[in-house]
Amino acid sequence: MKTLFTIFLLVFSLSLFAQESPKKPEKPKRKLSFSQLFKEIENCQDTIYRLENAVINLQNEPERFTNRYLADSISHSYDTILIKPQIELKNIQFEGGNVLCFRKMKFARRMILQQIKETHLKIIFDYCSFANDLDLQNNHFYVIQMSNSGFKTNLNVIKTNTFHNGICFQFLKSNVNTFFINDVDNLNLEITNAKIATFYTTDVRGEENLLNIKKTELNDLFIENTQIKASQWLDCVIKKNFLNMTDNHIIYLEKLKVLDTLFWLIDTEKSLDVVDCDFQKPITLNIINLPNENTHFRWKFLNKKIVFADGSSGKPYQAITNEELKNEDKFSKLMAIYFRFYAIYKFCGDMESANACYVEMKEIETRKLKHDHEQKQTLKTYLDWQMNEFLHTFSDYGTDYVKSLIYAFYVILGFALLYFIFPSQEDNLSKNRFLKFFTKAIEYFRTDKQILDFQQEKRKEELEKLENFRQNLVNSQSEIPRIISFLGKPFYYQNLYLTEFALWLLHRTDLAKGKWSEIPARRKLFLGTLVSVYFVFYVCNGLFMRALNAFALSLNFFTTLGYGEMQARGWIKYLAVLEGAVGWFLLTVFSASLVSQLLQ
DSSP: OHHHHHHHHHHHHHHHHOOOOOOOOOOOOEEEEHHHHHHHHHHOOSSEEEEESEEEEOTTOOGGGSSSOOOHHHHHHSOOEEEOSEEEEESOEEESOSEEEEESEEEOSOEEEEOOEEEEEEEEEESOEESSOEEEESOEEEEEEEESOEESSEEEEESSOEEOSSOOEEEESOEEEEEEEEEEESOEEEEESOEEEEEEEEEEESSOOEEEEESOEEEEEEEEEEOOSEEEEESOEEEEEEEEEEEEEEEEEESOEEOSOEEEEEEEEEEEEEESOEEOSOEEEEEEEOOSTTEEEOGGGGTTOEEEEOTTTOOEEOSOSHHHHHOHHHHHHHHHHHHHHHHHHHHHTOHHHHHHHHHHHHHHHHHHHHHHHHHHOOHHHHHHHHHHHHHHHHHTTTTOHHHHHHHHHHHHHHHHHHHHHSOSSOOTTSHHHHHHHHHHHHHHHHSSOOHHHHHHHHHHHHHHHHHHHHHHHHHTGGGSOHHHHHHHHHHHHHHHHHHHHHHHHHHHHOOOOSOGGGSOHHHHHHHHHHHHHHHHHHHHHHHHHHHHHHHHHHHHHHHHTTOSSSOOOTTHHHHHHHHHHHHHHHHHHHHHHHHHHHHO
16 A cells, blocks of 8 residues: 555656656758759759748749740740659749749759649740659649650649649640549640640549640640530540540531541530530430530531440441441430431431431331341331332432432333333334335436425315315305404415415425436536425434323323323233323422422
8 A cells, every 4th residue: 555655656747857858849941942942953862852831922033034035036045954853742832933034944853733723823834844743732722734745655633632723724836645634623624736646634623724826736635524514625636545534515526537436425414515626437316415506517427327335335336237236225225326316416406417316217217127038038128128229219218309300300211211112102213104205216216296386285184174164164254243244354365375385486496396316417416405304403403202102101101190182003002001000109209309308
């Protein structure tokens, strides 16, 4: 007991007289100017220069370290500063200015900026080159500007870098191997006249993310899990790419040239504008969510092809091979994407794009019908497939009524050719009329008969009818009303004088009076020329009239199912019925196509 009491007194006395140990004073932050920083970096003999928890004063710096605009000739006039060690700046504060400028420098190793929390700070790299990576990690500043700079390796923007109050990243006239942006809030990116081997952004969050990329060449483009308020691509070339733009608000693409297949997940609420772009291979789509009223994406920019990509495998689905056509689920998803574009085009009144999209959609359907027929081999599947093939050829699936009209005209001409070869009525080239004409011509030149004689023989019956009419009129004057006699006499004399005038004219113009053998040689040459011209005219007139009759007959049968006023003789009547059936079918398709386009 005494022992315990003694120990208690001893401990109590020690605690009573003991003094508290003083707190260790906080180490003051190191302060230096920007020029001093670079002298230390240049003189550093180690492979890594590390500066942490320091304050850098930006006042009264030389011109090359300021934000003052310098012409290219002045920037080139500076000697290049070679930075040999790897630079690591962490938790640095800046005072006396808001611009940190690196001009005409060559970084041999990596440069890392970490935990720099300066919302007013603007970092400029002008005429700089990086042999290794530039890593931006967990920073918070105003803007980074790259101009006339190049990267042999990577530019990495990672680990929640946050930018505020304006364009956060300007990349002007610079080259980079890999531009990697990951885990960033509120990204505002401007790239102009740059060459980038791989551009990769992922996990970029916030409601103010902007992409403004102009006149830039990218070999590989990857945009994943990025919410973008506005995206503008102007006059760019993209060679290989994976483009995932989901939860976007505004997307604007102009003069964008994509050389490889574009894998694109589109999901935007406000607008999508694609102007004068060239997608040289099909666009692979997985998600389509576009506003009808603010989507302007002409079908010709899609290269007339859309490919569906399964989100799980990422493999393109084109509905071409039998293996792909067996997959009903992917087929329906691909058709849904086509129909979504078709609905957008119709809503916007872009009928050219709507019709082109519809034709391509029906092409896929035709391939599916062909595949179904090969699987089942029934009459219905065969007719379904062939009907689609016919509609494609005849009217582009009802989208081009002019094309159907042209094909109908070709059918009419085809049947007219048959009617021309096998005429159903006499003309100048028919056998009987042709033999009669040549027989009279031979008789005319071998005998003393004149053209007047042939015409009198031809008009003999006509003259006898006129004379009988006159006699009947004279003998009936007392038995008929005077009006008949009054009108009948002028009619008789009119026809008589016209007939006599025609005969007189033929007599006066008859050049071959007498036998051909008795005509002088010089006159034979003149008459032979006239006869040749007349016979050519006779043949041409026969050809023209036969062609006209054949076309009229074909048009009549085509439009009246073979039951028009013109009658076909012989076996041609069966051909006429066939043309009528074909015409009824083609005119029905033409009418449907025309009505469809009028309703649109």
